[in-house]
Amino acid sequence: MKKTNTLSKSIFKGILILIIAASFYSCSEKDSKTLSMSGDEASKVYIEPGKYDEFYYFMSGGFSGQMSVYGIPSGRMLKVIPVFSVNPENGWGYTEESKPMLNTSYGFIPWDDAHHSELSQTDGVPDGRWVFINGNNTPRIARIDLKTFKTTEIIEIPNSSGNHSSPFTTPNTDYVVAGTRFSIPVENRDVPITSYKEEFKGALSFIKVDKTTGRMNIDYQIITPPYDYDLSHSGKGPSDGWFFFTCYNSEEANSLLEVNASQKDKDFILAINYKKVDEIVKGGAGKEMSTKYAHNIWNDETHSATSTMINTVKTLLPEDIKGAAYYIPCPKSPHGADVDPTGEYITAGGKLSTVIPVFAFSKITKAIAENKTDGEAGGIPILNYEACLSGEVKDPGLGPLHTEFDGKGFAYTSSFISSEVVKWNIETKQVVDRIPVYYSIGHLSIPGGDSKKPWGKYLIALNKMTKDRYLPTGPELTQSAQLIDISGDKMRILLDFPTIGEPHYAQGIPAELVTKDQIRIYKIEDNKNPHAIKSILDARVERNGSVVHVYFAATRSHFTPDNIEGVKLGDTVYFHMTNLEQDWDIPHGFAVMGNNNSEMLVMPGETCTLKWVPSRVGIMPMYCTDFCSALHQEMQGYIRVSAQGSDVPIKFSLGDEKKE
Amino acid sequence: MNKQNSSILALIFIITMISYTGCGGNDPELGIGPVKEIKLEPAINENLVATGKQIFDMKCITCHQINSKLVGPPLKDVTKRRKPEWIMNMILNPVQMVQENMIAKTLATSGQYPTPMTFQNVSQDDARAILEYFRNNDK
Numbered sequence: 001m002k003k004t005n006t007l008s009k010s011i012f013k014g015i016l017i018l019i020i021a022a023s024f025y026s027c028s029e030k031d032s033k034t035l036s037m038s039g040d041e042a043s044k045v046y047i048e049p050g051k052y053d054e055f056y057y058f059m060s061g062g063f064s065g066q067m068s069v070y071g072i073p074s075g076r077m078l079k080v081i082p083v084f085s086v087n088p089e090n091g092w093g094y095t096e097e098s099k100p101m102l103n104t105s106y107g108f109i110p111w112d113d114a115h116h117s118e119l120s121q122t123d124g125v126p127d128g129r130w131v132f133i134n135g136n137n138t139p140r141i142a143r144i145d146l147k148t149f150k151t152t153e154i155i156e157i158p159n160s161s162g163n164h165s166s167p168f169t170t171p172n173t174d175y176v177v178a179g180t181r182f183s184i185p186v187e188n189r190d191v192p193i194t195s196y197k198e199e200f201k202g203a204l205s206f207i208k209v210d211k212t213t214g215r216m217n218i219d220y221q222i223i224t225p226p227y228d229y230d231l232s233h234s235g236k237g238p239s240d241g242w243f244f245f246t247c248y249n250s251e252e253a254n255s256l257l258e259v260n261a262s263q264k265d266k267d268f269i270l271a272i273n274y275k276k277v278d279e280i281v282k283g284g285a286g287k288e289m290s291t292k293y294a295h296n297i298w299n300d301e302t303h304s305a306t307s308t309m310i311n312t313v314k315t316l317l318p319e320d321i322k323g324a325a326y327y328i329p330c331p332k333s334p335h336g337a338d339v340d341p342t343g344e345y346i347t348a349g350g351k352l353s354t355v356i357p358v359f360a361f362s363k364i365t366k367a368i369a370e371n372k373t374d375g376e377a378g379g380i381p382i383l384n385y386e387a388c389l390s391g392e393v394k395d396p397g398l399g400p401l402h403t404e405f406d407g408k409g410f411a412y413t414s415s416f417i418s419s420e421v422v423k424w425n426i427e428t429k430q431v432v433d434r435i436p437v438y439y440s441i442g443h444l445s446i447p448g449g450d451s452k453k454p455w456g457k458y459l460i461a462l463n464k465m466t467k468d469r470y471l472p473t474g475p476e477l478t479q480s481a482q483l484i485d486i487s488g489d490k491m492r493i494l495l496d497f498p499t500i501g502e503p504h505y506a507q508g509i510p511a512e513l514v515t516k517d518q519i520r521i522y523k524i525e526d527n528k529n530p531h532a533i534k535s536i537l538d539a540r541v542e543r544n545g546s547v548v549h550v551y552f553a554a555t556r557s558h559f560t561p562d563n564i565e566g567v568k569l570g571d572t573v574y575f576h577m578t579n580l581e582q583d584w585d586i587p588h589g590f591a592v593m594g595n596n597n598s599e600m601l602v603m604p605g606e607t608c609t610l611k612w613v614p615s616r617v618g619i620m621p622m623y624c625t626d627f628c629s630a631l632h633q634e635m636q637g638y639i640r641v642s643a644q645g646s647d648v649p650i651k652f653s654l655g656d657e658k659k660e
Numbered sequence: 661m662n663k664q665n666s667s668i669l670a671l672i673f674i675i676t677m678i679s680y681t682g683c684g685g686n687d688p689e690l691g692i693g694p695v696k697e698i699k700l701e702p703a704i705n706e707n708l709v710a711t712g713k714q715i716f717d718m719k720c721i722t723c724h725q726i727n728s729k730l731v732g733p734p735l736k737d738v739t740k741r742r743k744p745e746w747i748m749n750m751i752l753n754p755v756q757m758v759q760e761n762m763i764a765k766t767l768a769t770s771g772q773y774p775t776p777m778t779f780q781n782v783s784q785d786d787a788r789a790i791l792e793y794f795r796n797n798d799k
Contacts, residue, residue, distance in 0.1 A: 521781060523781065524718060524719065524781075525718070534718050535717040535718050535721060535722075536721055536722045537717055537721065553722055555722045555723060555778075556775060556778060557731075557775055558731065560722055580718075580719065580722050581778065581780075582719065582779065582780040582781030582782075583778050583779050583780070583781070586778070629775065629776075630774070630775070630776075631774065631775055654730075655730060
């Protein structure tokens with residue numbers, strides 16, 4: 001009896017434990033963080049120490065103004081490339097050579113809001129030569145050379161304001177475009193804001209890219225009605241020669257846009273046949289408008305930038321390009337304008353729309369040929385919605401934003417409000433899979449996902465908010481990227497990792513397309529910087545009035561010279577440092593105590609100049625900031641600062657040799 | 661120890677020796693690197709001397725002087741101290757030389773020259789020209 005009692009007690013206890021365990025289990029199953037994890041994710045993102053990732057990923061740094069580079073699938077950050085923002089870490093924007101890169105018609109701007117990275121393409125496929133990125137705030141486009149991972153060109157966009165719809169390119173990188181987010185008066189002038197509908201215009205800039213050098217030049221601007229241009233993409237295949245720009249605020253509101261620009265059921269995609277516009281321009285159309293914008297170019301041989309101010313731009317009005325521009329109605333405040341790998345389908349994410357419209361290029365051209373229009377806007381014909389439509393994707397999630405493609409017949413759309421990625425079949429328009437992301441996804445990206453041949457293995461969700469995903473860091477939290485495996489029928493989350501700034505958009509490319517042309521050093525023989533010294537025999541300190549030039553060299557592990565005397569209060573000192581190393585991964589840094597400027601890093605074979613205005617009398621140490629060798633700590637020296645009017649002569653030395 | 665054992669030991673010894681030489685440990689006086697043997701004309705080639713001096717002044721002089729010690733050894737009479745193959749291999753392959761060549765390693769670890777020599781992106785022709793510059797200094 002007693003035994004039975006014990007047994008039934010144990011059975012009871014066992015059942016109780018099971019119930020409790022089951023309830024815990026069902027709780028943990030509801031926990032969003034463990035959803036979809038099946039156990040072998042870690043091995044799919046694990047890259048053995050010393051091994052390379054399969055893809056480079058170039059992510060916009062958002063409000064940091066820079067671009068970050070990650071290895072995928074590991075999610076390891078490889079580099080932050082300074083673009084629009086100064087970077088005291090290496091001297092970008094602080095060295096005399098790099099300052100012109102941040103020059104604009106507004107003067108020196110130390111910051112911007114970087115949004116969309118865009119790889120150059122050949123035959124509609126990313127080629128690994130350059131990556132472009134737009135500055136949204138003070139309208140600019142930068143080009144980064146992937147041989148050096150350095151920003152080598154920045155062009156300002158006049159008549160534009162909020163360069164958001166940018167810098168999307170064509171299948172052979174003939175153009176990058178810049179559609180304005182804000183409409184403003186063209187040319188900008190003092191008018192009442194309430195004159196918006198009459199005085200404001202939206203400029204779309206077509207920037208020609210040189211096939212060999214990558215050099216950008218504004219070819220022309222199309223001046224359109226005062227809508228807000230959001231994103232764009234060029235056509236390809238059958239639609240090659242066209243650009244598709246989404247726009248919102250067809251209501252032409254100038255205040256409380258979240259309400260006033262959300263009134264109409266449909267806004268527009270503006271379809272532009274730019275090859276036809278090219279012909280029209282060649283025929284002499286367009287007007288040269290006086291304006292002002294900066295064009296900044298970095299030279300890898302002089303290791304310095306030049307900034308040129310340009311005073312004119314060619315503008316075209318809708319009546320100049322008749323037959324080359326059409327509005328396609330599109331629900332509702334559309335964001336992405338995305339063209340599938342075949343070039344036949346154009347889709348747009350309407351932020352407030354309950355469907356994703358998919359337009360067929362063949363139907364658009366048919367609608368144009370048969371003149372199926374519903375009026376016009378600002379002199380541009382509006383095509384009939386249904387005539388252009390291939391179909392609508394129903395139930396695409398709340399707030400569809402941006403779509404990319406896997407090259408296997410599927411499209412993937414980010415939905416901001418419902419925080420999910422929705423996979424759908426391009427032909428049938430049926431949703432086939434969906435996966436939650438954490439949280440509030442903006443863009444998404446598949447390597448080559450906007451090109452003719454996507455590498456459809458991974459998708460990266462670029463999330464605006466992370467809330468509880470990581471250890472908390474006070475009120476300001478990181479944004480994130482989430483890596484999703486799209487190789488099978490069902491999407492699977494593999495990894496998430498923090499990003500710098502807000503990763504608006506990113507593009508990826510197989511690593512070997514970039515690594516094959518990497519530069520390891522700058523050849524000292526080719527250094528054409530006017531302040532370079534190619535031998536320590538030329539090291540010297542020169543006074544010119546109250547300006548002192550120090551021409552010196554760095555090598556492991558000393559500066560030549562490393563003792564400098566004769567600098568006085570009231571002087572401006574320019575340190576022209578040449579790194580005479582010719583070995584990979586041996587930059588030298590340079591810093592002076594109390595310099596109200598920055599440090600600088602100088603790559604092997606490069607010359608950089610750091611300005612210093614001494615502010616007190618005394619001995620000021622200088623040293624190498626980038627750990628270069630076993631005796632890096634010994635790589636140091638002194639500068640003697642004497643009182644104004646003192647008679648200490650210029651003197652410099654290394655070791656026991658003194659020179660005057 | 662029986663006969664079989666000693667022949668196995670001998671074999672192991674031979675294999676070990678071969679593998680050591682395979683690692684580049686053959687003649688320490690020739691050094692380790694791309695230059696295995698070099699035939700020099702007795703006469704100095706003046707054009708080569710000029711090229712060699714130009715490269716030396718750009719890429720080497722920041723650490724090496726001819727007559728005095730800076731970071732590396734003074735190079736006066738280097739062609740009398742070292743074989744030409746060793747000098748060229750030191751220029752072309754300094755990292756491996758300092759780690760594996762007994763002469764270079766001793767110089768680096770003796771405390772006299774603590775900063776290891778680095779590669780300065782010179783070609784074999786460049787190294788040959790620098791050697792000629794040294795020969796001219798030492799004649």
